[in-house]
Amino acid sequence: MEELNEQRTLRIQKLETLRAMGVQPYGTRFDETHQIEPLAAAHGTKTKEELEENTIECRIAGRIVALRRFGKAAFASLQDGAYRLQVYLKKDVLGDDSFRLSQELDLGDWIGVEGHLFRTKTDELTIEVQQLTFLSKGLRPLPEKWHGLTDIEMRYRQRYVDLIANPDVHKIFETRSRLITGIRKYFTDHGFLEVETPMMHPIPGGATAKPFVTHHNALNADLYLRVAPELYLKRLIVGGFRRVFEINRNFRNEGISTIHNPEFTMLEFYQAYADYNDLMILTEQLFAQLAQEICGTTQLECQGQTIGLTPPWRRLPYFDAVLEYNDFDRSVLESREAAATAAKTLNLDIPKDATLVAILNIIFEETVESKLIQPTFITDYPTEISPLSRRKDSDPSLTDRFELFIASREIANGFSELNDPIDQRQRFEAQVAQREAGDEEAHYLDEDFVRALEYGMPPTAGEGIGIDRMVMLFTNQPSIRDVILFPQLRPEKHS
Numbered sequence: 001m002e003e004l005n006e007q008r009t010l011r012i013q014k015l016e017t018l019r020a021m022g023v024q025p026y027g028t029r030f031d032e033t034h035q036i037e038p039l040a041a042a043h044g045t046k047t048k049e050e051l052e053e054n055t056i057e058c059r060i061a062g063r064i065v066a067l068r069r070f071g072k073a074a075f076a077s078l079q080d081g082a083y084r085l086q087v088y089l090k091k092d093v094l095g096d097d098s099f100r101l102s103q104e105l106d107l108g109d110w111i112g113v114e115g116h117l118f119r120t121k122t123d124e125l126t127i128e129v130q131q132l133t134f135l136s137k138g139l140r141p142l143p144e145k146w147h148g149l150t151d152i153e154m155r156y157r158q159r160y161v162d163l164i165a166n167p168d169v170h171k172i173f174e175t176r177s178r179l180i181t182g183i184r185k186y187f188t189d190h191g192f193l194e195v196e197t198p199m200m201h202p203i204p205g206g207a208t209a210k211p212f213v214t215h216h217n218a219l220n221a222d223l224y225l226r227v228a229p230e231l232y233l234k235r236l237i238v239g240g241f242r243r244v245f246e247i248n249r250n251f252r253n254e255g256i257s258t259i260h261n262p263e264f265t266m267l268e269f270y271q272a273y274a275d276y277n278d279l280m281i282l283t284e285q286l287f288a289q290l291a292q293e294i295c296g297t298t299q300l301e302c303q304g305q306t307i308g309l310t311p312p313w314r315r316l317p318y319f320d321a322v323l324e325y326n327d328f329d330r331s332v333l334e335s336r337e338a339a340a341t342a343a344k345t346l347n348l349d350i351p352k353d354a355t356l357v358a359i360l361n362i363i364f365e366e367t368v369e370s371k372l373i374q375p376t377f378i379t380d381y382p383t384e385i386s387p388l389s390r391r392k393d394s395d396p397s398l399t400d401r402f403e404l405f406i407a408s409r410e411i412a413n414g415f416s417e418l419n420d421p422i423d424q425r426q427r428f429e430a431q432v433a434q435r436e437a438g439d440e441e442a443h444y445l446d447e448d449f450v451r452a453l454e455y456g457m458p459p460t461a462g463e464g465i466g467i468d469r470m471v472m473l474f475t476n477q478p479s480i481r482d483v484i485l486f487p488q489l490r491p492e493k494h495s
Contacts, residue, residue: 004140011139014104018134023101025137030112033059037083039117040125048119058127060085061112061135063164064105065142074102075126078111082170086126087113098132108138108164156481157489175294176471176483180247182290183267183467190282192243192269197232199225199249205449206230206388208441209252212262225251228464230388231449233270234417238457245269247467258479259409262488265467274461275416276400280377283404283412283463284311287375287470294474302407302476305373313375315402321378322360325368333360353437357384372405381415387427387443389415404465406473414463421453 018025043056062078062085072091077084091099105111112133120126143165155162162169188194202221204211206228214223229246236244250266271278291298291309298309316324319333326346331338336356343350343359348366350359360382372378381401383391389399401415418424428450431443471483481487 007141008139011106011137011141014106015137015139018101018104018137021097021101021104023134025134027133027135030061030133030135031059032061032112033057035083036060036062036078036080036085040083040085043117044125046117048123051117051119056117057115058117059112059114060127061110063138064107064109064111065164067105067107069103072099076105076111078113079164079167082167082174084167086120086124087115088118088120088126088128089132090128093128093130094132101132101134106138106141108140108142109134110136110138153489156487157492159485172471172475172477172483173485175475176467178294179290179471179474180467182293183286184247186286186289187243187245187269190243192245192271193241195233195236195241195244195246196248197226197229197236197246201226203444203446203448205443205446207250207252208385208387208443210254210440212251212253227252228266229268230462230464231446233268234457234460234462235449235452237270237272237417237460238452238455242272243270256488258481259469259472261468261480261484264480264484266464267467268462268464270417270460270462272458272460275459276379276402276414276461279414279461279463280313280315280402281311283414283465284309284313284375291474300473300476302473303478305407307407307473308374313377313404315377315379317380318364318378318382318398319360319380321368322364325371326363339363355384357382361385369405369410370408373407375404375406377402377404383427386415387431388418388424390418390420391423409469409472410466411469411473412463412465414461417457417460417462419453419457419460421450424453425450 015025039058039060043051060078060080062080064076065079065084066077068075074089076087076089078087089099089102094102112135113127113129114131115127115129118126118128143161184194200214200223202223204224204227206226207230209227211224211227214225215221216223228250229248233244233246245267247265247267249263251263254260254262256262288298288309288311291300300307300309322328322333323330326342328342329338332342336359339356339359340350343363346363346367348362350362379402380392380398381389381403383389383397383399386399386401389401392398392400399415403410404412418427428443428445432445435442435444468480468483471477472480475483477483
């Protein structure tokens with residue numbers, strides 16, 4: 001901290017020196033003719049002779065991330081986003097005043113330069129600067145050797161420094177942006193209408209999750225940050241829209257982990273006259289197309305595994321998955337006592353009042369999910385844990401629902417929607433009973449949503465895809481915090 005204070009003091013002194021020289025240390029606009037990445041891409045293969053024969057004039061701006069001085073000359077590396085380019089500052093070319101200005105530069109300062117491209121004796125593409133413009137003074141020094149900073153929390157908390165020091169981090173978020181743009185185009189190309197639904201709900205619903213609570217003063221009413229947009233999007237299907245989608249934030253008052261952040265981005269979409277089988281096909285096509293467009297392949301590397309996204313993907317019924325990944329007799333699926341005994345052999349904690357399905361779901365989450373590496377649709381979930389899904393015609397104890405797992409992570413949840421208002425009310429009431437018994441994540445009874453269903457909703461299929469986890473897959477990142485620009489952290493302690 002003492003060293004930092006000393007460096008800040010020296011930089012503030014330089015700031016005053018700049019002002020004494022008549023230089024505004026926090027300047028105004030600068031007209032660029034080029035940006036570093038396209039400039040280097042266009043001319044990076046040209047030889048020294050080609051650059052001398054056809055002079056390439058340019059004006060670029062960037063942050064100084066490297067600086068070497070040699071008496072009457074200096075080399076600096078300018079960074080623009082994830083890309084860097086060397087510039088050459090020479091007294092004989094700049095003149096006395098501009099070269100004097102260059103002597104006040106520090107790592108982290110922003111400058112604009114005008115000059116022409118050439119190659120140095122070491123064959124590095126470089127701009128010989130003819131005019132130097134000071135743009136902004138950095139008062140804090142950049143990290144000297146960031147290269148995968150060991151203080152991971154500082155990377156997340158001070159993302160602005162992480163972006164400066166780690167160009168690859170830029171590329172993660174560029175990929176994220178391209179992915180969202182690609183998703184949006186895919187759905188609009190397939191006839192879906194993009195919509196926006198409320199972020200603050202009078203009744204939380206659409207997912208089993210604990211909500212954040214806020215208060216609206218003018219209405220004197222508690223509101224809930226949405227846990228999912230589902231019930232509002234289905235109201236739009238009731239109203240006559242055939243295909244809708246939304247890309248936006250959800251908020252769940254839950255723990256933080258490598259796959260959980262209390263604020264996260266979801267794609268959610270609904271298609272009338274379709275069922276969950278249609279959505280599985282759509283999802284396969286969406287992922288494969290985006291992988292090909294963004295990564296150039298449908299074979300993605302993810303945490304040491306090669307993930308194949310070429311359709312078709314495996315479909316595995318929920319109860320079959322429990323048996324496939326555990327050495328159980330089928331009686332475990334039929335007897336609560338047998339299921340509880342099986343859970344005990346796995347050293348799993350089971351609540352005393354847990355139902356057979358609840359016990360099996362704990363076993364599934366603890367023993368199956370981690371083994372689902374290649375894309376797998378787990379289908380036919382029990383009705384008890386699927387309060388918004390349509391029952392299977394062949395077995396009403398199950399639903400037309402799937403969850404998609406890739407690289408041991410749940411990526412998507414979709415189902416044929418329950419559109420029977422009487423059945424929906426009964427399931428809401430069962431959820432209310434669970435809530436009254438202490439389950440804070442159980443659904444509330446949403447009377448208006450039931451009323452909407454009573455006006456009639458056509459057969460519909462809907463799905464939610466976690467954008468953050470999708471980005472983790474496409475960028476080979478181990479933690480959700482690596483793909484969210486400003487993830488939620490504990491409050492910072494200031495000494």
